[in-house]
Amino acid sequence: MGVFRDAAKAVNGSYGIIYLHDDSDKEHFNEFQVFVFKHSECSKVRDKMLLPCIPVIEAEIYNKNIQKEK
Template sequence: MFEYHGWVTVQSSTGDENDSESEAARTAAAAVLQALQSAPGLAEIRTVNGVNQIHIAGCSNHKGSQGDQVIEVFADIGRVAPGSYGILYVRDDEDSSGRENEFQVTVMRRGAVSSWRDELLSPCIPVIEDDE
């Protein structure tokens, strides 16, 4: 199973933005997000109280190319809107690097992404599931 949940606050910079900068960041991020529109799951951008927000989530039987695409799109949003921040949680029970029993966390800060070990929901067995 490949499961993912993520959010991004989209910003063109880390300082105060004017309306045109905010709209340019939204447009660029929406274009990147378009790559996930045909995938099963959630991929949406909304403006809430003047703040551009992206939410992505989904679950499939295997990671496949869609899983790689989710991770790439998350990073690409940071490249086109370098003031953005957010989190992507991924669980891949077929991970070959030994992380099949844990969530993997990708954090975006100032548009740059880094990977972290999850300590809140992992190890999945026994923290959130039983071994049956």
């Protein structure tokens, strides 16, 4: 997050959104982390559209893995 905040301050007037999905993150493995850039600031917000990743966007992969375990 620090790198994103530094980038937002370095480029005055920058704006945008970064969606980050890290399935190795024990706390956020099943969700996107969303970083919002506006007015030279960066904030982290919770994604509401793709949460939780399983089964919302990865249902097919999830279901195949469940079937293999049986």
